[in-house]
Amino acid sequence: MRTILATLLIGIASAALAQDEQGEVPELVGGSVKTAQTIAVPEMSSGDATGRQIAEVIASDLRGTGLFTPLGPSGVPGYSQAEAGNPNYPSWRNAGVSALVSGYVEPRPDGRMTVACYLHDVTAGRQLAQQGFAVSPSDWRRAAHRCADMVYSRLSGQQPYLDTKVVYVAETGPKNNRVKRVAIMDSDGSNHRYLTVGRNTVVTPRFSPRGDKLVYTAYIGRRPRVLLFDVASGQERLLIPGNHITFAPRFSPDGRDIVFSMANGGNTDIYIVSTSGGAPRQLTVTPGADTSPSFSPDGRQIVFESDRSGTQQLYVMNRDGSGQRRISFGGGRYASPVWSPTGNMIAFTKIAGPFRVGVMSAGGGGERILTNGWQDEGPSWAPNGQFVMFHRTQQGSGTARLYAVPVGGGSARLMPTPVGGSDPSWSPLNN
């Protein structure tokens, strides 16, 4: 996969981008988009159905950002390959759109294909960005996500996040005998497949920083155990030998260590251990339940939850366990904290009657609740820090579904999964 991706044809983008830096398109850039912007996404010029399929994925991705109202590809006229880079701006202006995504698909001698992607400011009548991607025909969705990421990033001023994956726990069967399997999919729900067979109940899968490994808790021999999983090979490995109760694992930002909880004698503490083995080191020593550790992106601090005060609250400590201090002081209980990839925020589950997912600043304070379900929990950040995915459980049936909500405010969007889903983990940007 990585070799395919290494062949990005960024060269053709440079000339137009250099020109953009001097231009003036204030109504489109810098995250100033307040209402959904109408953007045309016609069928891309291609010799077969690929051009239409790519446009459909781009339009779907852009709709999912919440920032755009895409028009097309249905009901929007197509264009020739030559027109992709030089559209007829007046006619698009007459169609009432402010921006246009165009492109073409062309076979390459090596069996792959080139997908060219252009973004135009229709109002100003000029090109804003262009990129080209060389992908194998079966990887056309990757090119579409990258194109949508280019458009999103250029118009919002945010880092890209659409060319990513999600792992989660796929749930089937009755509430008292639920089958839980780890599944992986693209961030738009496509390319869905199961990674575990469901014989063992599995919870809380989390991506490694490079997206090539997972760490999760599986019930083996009736006990929760932390396992490392290699996505490419499907091999899994027990993190801690012996018979300990271990759970709540997460990778460190450099991928070398795992933080997790171990329960023994009625007491749960947080430990850290190298992914290559060795003895775990204990980071918390209080008699409370210390769990759900999550590293800051610089690897220096860990946020976690503890009920040492009597109720679940959020704490931050240094990587070696020193300097433990509470950061949550609102009403209610706080759980399952996750440090944002940008470092400045922490997402959490708040328990005050219902469960709600919210964010606060990394130092505590500035709390904002983002969701309004009966039981929303288990947040995971998009790699650009602009969205949080979580799962929402229905009262009664216990059926859970995945949702993504914009951190800046807005409604939660249901993620398409073939069965019930919980415990999502958003991957880093594909490389």
Place this chain on the structure above:
Amino acid sequence: MKKSILIGMTAVALTLGACGRKTPPAEVPPVEQPPATDPNSTDPNSLEVVELPALQADLVAKAGSDTIYFGTDEYSLDDASKATLAAQAQWMLANPNVRASIEGHADERGTREYNQALGERRANAARDFLLSQGVPAARLVVTSWGKERPVALGSNEEAWAQNRRAVTVIIR
């Protein structure tokens, strides 16, 4: 790990033999013949923990229950729980060759990972009481299912009260 599995298997063989000799025929539970290894198992990490339903039924019949219950977010034992556990301890002492997995559970109104910790607290509280009644530590293991295995399906206080529990599961 292999060694402890083998010891466990030997213990079961002894237990089943002992049951057959000591108890009147009418009370002999049907002999369990679980496979030595799970034929579907592909997991090298899998521990060979096998439930023994007939012995489980005998525990319930003799001790009154294999389950104790807890208040919301609580793990202390009330008098009813202590009475049940005392009877379970008597059964364990009368059946010296079985082991038990003490399994803590939480209701759905807690977050997943906290509930895993809470389940272990509940199981550990039950284990401590069984130890105080003379059951050897080597015969007890503790685990937590968190909120993964509810017995009552509703989303109401009655269902949650049934799900906040610790179950003594007889294993070999």
